């Protein structure tokens with residue numbers, strides 16, 4: 089397997105709107121990130137992924153771009169961006185940008201032109217269809233609920249939007265669109281960025297004729313564009329014409345995918361993408377989509393994680409993530425609020441000792457928890473607001489039930505301001521933030537964690553340092569033991585003359601430690617408790633190193 093910097097790297101995702109506000113208007117910005125560069129360096133991460141900072145009407149917090157070459161005013165200027173990039177590079181940290189090119193904003197000049205007339209030169213940049221007998225062209229659904237089609241008055245035709253109606257899908261079959269994407273990539277790479285996180289990249293190619301979709305528990309119509317007919321051709325084209333010429337890396341967000349299919353994107357010889365995000369483990373507490381809840385079971389999480397380890401290791405490359413800006417916080421989800429510190433450390437260890445590139449989402453490293461919103465007015469996320477409307481109006485869920493569901497799964501859970509200290513608004517801003525700060529900032533914050541030597545943050549620093557020190561954590565193989573055990577986790581990694589063994593307790597009760605090896609013969613590398621005996625305390629995790 090080829091060794092590369094991005095396999096060895098540790099990524100930290102910044103959601104700029106909620107990271108740090110430098111000018112007290114309640115909105116995070118680039119100069120706020122610049123203030124925190126040393127914090128990032130001390131954490132030990134080596135790559136930053138910046139969620140979108142481009143000009144946008146913010147219908148979906150920047151995942152609706154109206155100018156790919158301009159920084160959103162609220163976030164700063166191109167000079168601020170260059171200073172940020174230089175500040176990161178000076179500290180040995182790479183930067184990857186969010187590339188959102190399945191769709192643009194409806195306020196992008198291309199779409200403004202496109203909707204003007206059927207003859208407009210930009211018409212074919214998007215996907216327009218006539219209605220069928222006064223009805224929508226087909227029954228495809230949007231990821232945010234409702235139909236994926238919107239009627240546009242000017243020409244009486246419908247346009248496709250797999251996300252909000254302010255996010256029209258681009259027509260990748262138009263070579264001009266692909267040239268535009270290459271121009272965008274080249275522009276940012278020439279500025280010095282080190283790669284891209286490619287938003288929903290496995291849905292860019294739609295089946296010819298846009299055939300009717302079958303009803304499925306997932307999104308109606310998705311069988312006609314998930315890993316669509318030309319997706320590999322288009323990605324390979326981007327690679328040949330642009331990406332392959334730079335020492336950059338790409339991580340593609342991919343929905344409804346299997347390990348086998350993922351290799352078609354990431355096997356090195358394919359020359360497409362470096363790695364993918366997948367969602368299987370995100371379904372360990374729901375069915376297909378998060379709105380259909382089921383109880384979290386550790387064994388389901390283990391099965392999903394292990395499936396990807398076995399399916400991809402040695403052939404492609406995995407990503408390791410539990411959190412991002414679309415997911416609720418992982419501690420209340422997979423761990424326990426009662427054992428916040430213990431379970432936060434255990435989850436990190438279980439995840440980041442597997443093979444793949446680690447992704448840490450801002451606030452995860454201090455064990456931030458869900459927003460606890462109880463009122464609809466507290467929500468900002470378009471998906472949450474849409475689903476609330478649909479659930480209460482069409483599915484006739486009660487308001488109470490819908491709010492309870494949102495409190496558990498809403499994307500806003502991850503979007504509350506970063507908690508820096510116990511000053512007003514957690515030190516994020518002196519002004520009222522665009523979304524409420526979690527009131528637990530007085531105890532859960534960076535300042536406290538830096539003072540306390542047993543904090544989650546200190547533990548993350550230690551874990552990151554270990555990943556940098558021991559190649560086995562990056563490149564070792566992966567073998568799981570006791571995969572059907574509902575309480576414990578145990579896996580090993582092997583590399584050259586070394587073996588790592590991880591044992592962990594995924595429950596709130598003491599359990600007896602199990603291991604296929606005599607752990608008294610190994611060196612204890614990491615432990616989230618002080619004691620090391622044969623009983624695993626609630627959410628205890630230990631990692632041992634053997635020299636063969």
Ligand code: TEU
Nearest residue numbers: 148151188231251287288343378414499
């Ligand atoms: O997410 C794609 C995606 O699959 C999500 O919409 C997912 O279905 C949803 O968040 C689950 O709750 C990407 C971005 O990460 C997300 O923030 C954007 O809203 C979306 O694409 C559209 O660009």
Ligand code: CA
Nearest residue numbers: 109111115117
């Ligand atoms: Ca600001």
